[in-house]
Amino acid sequence: MKRHAAVLSIVVIVSLATICLAAAFPYAAYAQAIPDFRIVRVNGEGVIDKKGDLNISMTCRFPTNADYMQVKSMFPSPYILLRDTITGRAGVILDNADARYDDAANSIIMSGTLRGASVYRRRAWESSVGRNLELVWQDPSHIVLCELTPLSGYFMFSRYHIQLPAGAMSARYSPDSGIISYSLPIPAAPGAPEMDIDTKVKPRLMSATYKAYGKSEITDGSSWVARTAVTNVGQSNIQDMEISYKLGEYSDWSPAGRYSIIPPGGTVVDLYYPIISSKVAELRSSTPVDVSVRFSYKDESGHAYTDSETRRISMLGINQFETSNLLPEEQTGSWHDMMSNVPLLAAWFTKVDEPVKAFAGLVSQAAGGAGAAIDDESALQFMKALFDMEVAHGISYQTPSSGETDYSFAQDVKFPRDVLRDKAGTCVDLAITYGSVCEAVGLRAYLILIPRHAYPIIRLPSGQMVPVETTCVGGAAVGKSTTFEEAVKTAQKNIGKDTQRPHYIVDIEAEFSEGLSSPELPRLDSDIITRWGYKLPQAAAAQPAVPGGAALYPTTPQAMPPTTPPTTPPMVPPVTPPGQTGDLSGDYKGQIRIASGPGAGSVGNVTLALQQSGSAVQGQLRFDPPGQGGGPIQGQVQGNTLVFLLQLQSQAGSIMYQFQCVVQDGVIQGTFKCQQGEEDGQIAVQKV
Numbered sequence: 001m002k003r004h005a006a007v008l009s010i011v012v013i014v015s016l017a018t019i020c021l022a023a024a025f026p027y028a029a030y031a032q033a034i035p036d037f038r039i040v041r042v043n044g045e046g047v048i049d050k051k052g053d054l055n056i057s058m059t060c061r062f063p064t065n066a067d068y069m070q071v072k073s074m075f076p077s078p079y080i081l082l083r084d085t086i087t088g089r090a091g092v093i094l095d096n097a098d099a100r101y102d103d104a105a106n107s108i109i110m111s112g113t114l115r116g117a118s119v120y121r122r123r124a125w126e127s128s129v130g131r132n133l134e135l136v137w138q139d140p141s142h143i144v145l146c147e148l149t150p151l152s153g154y155f156m157f158s159r160y161h162i163q164l165p166a167g168a169m170s171a172r173y174s175p176d177s178g179i180i181s182y183s184l185p186i187p188a189a190p191g192a193p194e195m196d197i198d199t200k201v202k203p204r205l206m207s208a209t210y211k212a213y214g215k216s217e218i219t220d221g222s223s224w225v226a227r228t229a230v231t232n233v234g235q236s237n238i239q240d241m242e243i244s245y246k247l248g249e250y251s252d253w254s255p256a257g258r259y260s261i262i263p264p265g266g267t268v269v270d271l272y273y274p275i276i277s278s279k280v281a282e283l284r285s286s287t288p289v290d291v292s293v294r295f296s297y298k299d300e301s302g303h304a305y306t307d308s309e310t311r312r313i314s315m316l317g318i319n320q321f322e323t324s325n326l327l328p329e330e331q332t333g334s335w336h337d338m339m340s341n342v343p344l345l346a347a348w349f350t351k352v353d354e355p356v357k358a359f360a361g362l363v364s365q366a367a368g369g370a371g372a373a374i375d376d377e378s379a380l381q382f383m384k385a386l387f388d389m390e391v392a393h394g395i396s397y398q399t400p401s402s403g404e405t406d407y408s409f410a411q412d413v414k415f416p417r418d419v420l421r422d423k424a425g426t427c428v429d430l431a432i433t434y435g436s437v438c439e440a441v442g443l444r445a446y447l448i449l450i451p452r453h454a455y456p457i458i459r460l461p462s463g464q465m466v467p468v469e470t471t472c473v474g475g476a477a478v479g480k481s482t483t484f485e486e487a488v489k490t491a492q493k494n495i496g497k498d499t500q501r502p503h504y505i506v507d508i509e510a511e512f513s514e515g516l517s518s519p520e521l522p523r524l525d526s527d528i529i530t531r532w533g534y535k536l537p538q539a540a541a542a543q544p545a546v547p548g549g550a551a552l553y554p555t556t557p558q559a560m561p562p563t564t565p566p567t568t569p570p571m572v573p574p575v576t577p578p579g580q581t582g583d584l585s586g587d588y589k590g591q592i593r594i595a596s597g598p599g600a601g602s603v604g605n606v607t608l609a610l611q612q613s614g615s616a617v618q619g620q621l622r623f624d625p626p627g628q629g630g631g632p633i634q635g636q637v638q639g640n641t642l643v644f645l646l647q648l649q650s651q652a653g654s655i656m657y658q659f660q661c662v663v664q665d666g667v668i669q670g671t672f673k674c675q676q677g678e679e680d681g682q683i684a685v686q687k688v
Contacts, residue, residue, distance in 0.1 A: 038063040042158035048127060050165045050184065051266040054092075054117035061107040063154070068106035074502060077332055082110040084220075091128065091221065091269050092116050093229055116229065116267040120260050124181045125168075129160065131178035132614060141168055143180060150636055150643045186237065186263050190300045194234025195262075200227045200327060201291050201311045207280040207318050208413075208519050209347045210250075214275040215515045219343060222325055226272035226291050226311070230262065238262040241297040245272040248289035250280055250315070256296075281519040285317045318519065321345065321413040335451055335502040342449055342504040346511035348413055348432045349447075350518050351439035355417040358529040360440035363389050365536055373442030376460040383458060383466065386437055387484040390473045392537045396480075397471045398424040415521065421532055430470040431456040435508065447506040450498045455491055457505070463662070467491035510639075584612045584637060588668055590685030597679020604628060608668070608685055612637065621646050640664060646672075659683065 044058040062068040075081055078099035092114040099110045118127035133145040147158040164171055164182055171182040202225055205213065212218045213225055226245055232238050242256035257270040272291075294308040316322060324331070325341045350356055363386045364372065372382035411426075416433040419425040425433060435445030435456040444459040448467070457467045472487035474480030482490070525531070588608040594600050610619040615636050622630030628650065635644020646657040661670030666687035673680035
């Protein structure tokens, strides 16, 4: 779920590059050097005024009309993109919003005023613009930041030009915090403070995801429980404003949000991300709870003021899922708005739950005992045995119980242990259960959701993807089951059209790596699976491997749709879904083979010397012997995918090459092509 919640951030769709290129090459020269790349270009112009508001205009231009039209078809209202990409739905108030599609230019044009974009703390103004951007130029009143984000087949190059207020000094951008800070004196303005306080609360919280509410980085900061906007509507400065919150019996008072000065006309937006007690995991139905807010502040003479207010909300039961985290006034009626909580369904995946692990062990025995994560054949053998085990024990599809609430759609979602106990579940329940059991043996699961349906996608050890229509397990007692092969073929047939309409694909491991986690569930006896009637079917234990091995089922990674967060237009195929790699710094030796072009068939020995800082990778590639040339590398690693550019210097001159590689166990291997299109080939190197 890695997505910026920055003031000037926009989700970008790109390929084969890195933010470090902005430092290695001047912006203009770089833009001219790679004209043939498919680049989504984002240009943002922002002006911060003296009271901290940001007037922003942005243009997002797509490389082809087909790309543009796909986004337009998925988001008929461009306001959704404006709201989600510019504001992050979190720490600012959006006024004067305007968004429109420009068909002639294949572009989206957005503008608005972000109140509270810059606030005065600790004797300096601070404005959050997003982490790990590249500072390419600044003077006392201007800052230019760039961002280059890779996805398969695209670059997205984003340039943000920010004009600071007149008289600003000591401007600084911190890539670690994502904050621009600057000095700007605030004139004295004595008198009694006057303010407008607007506190919003989420009407309902999900107890199953209670840990997520304490982590602002999850869902781009939109998982806040309360949001307080304080606007100074008087002529005097408000000083030492502090805001803190409490969630009934389920939290202590939060550390206060502190704001040194709010000048006349200025706004601060304070967000509440509570650390919630695990007691909420014991709730089985909706329970009322009060959110308390207290304020303290001073005027310039030092006179102190206090105030407080309380709002009542509901804490949902452990199995209740609220599909949207948007307030009623934020809803546009689109499917994406109604399903904005979808990434949090990852919390229902419980691969370490004892019943899930016990059931996975039983399936492993039925599959012949081979490790499912060893190779594709073993993985498919396990997946087939899992499907057959569910059929043999009568697990079947059931119609969901659901209902409209006052502001979104709600549904009961079972944890895998509940499905195993009841031997029944909805499409979401069955998909989560199948994916959880696969994850319990080391496979990687994804959840695809479309209007009124869901099913899992399992990643094989090779990186290939297998979707499974898990509602095909009608159960032996029902007599409507299909075979595993038919369930896979059904899902493969549907996934193409499913990803051409509104959808989400949730990368479960990615959500957990971002900080999401499952709730604590009651401990069950070690023999609970046996007591629920599960046993090893003799026929399943003797079944041969899936005919034809992996070749029967997998969809190639390049054919898969992207992992789609709520703010990302689902428009292009992704790279192989990322795993986790360590620091890539070090030397690698191996070979490059030219597959086509003037040197087709030739093989060269190469050394890569890499240095990694965060997600950025740079270094040198040199041929052995050195007389064959070499050059600098600039790239980026995301999960187990490494993309970089090489500017090769040789007797023939300077040529740009683009590489796309997978990193695993100290081995980097993948493909490359020349920017001019003259040749391409493969690279395989190993760490030494």
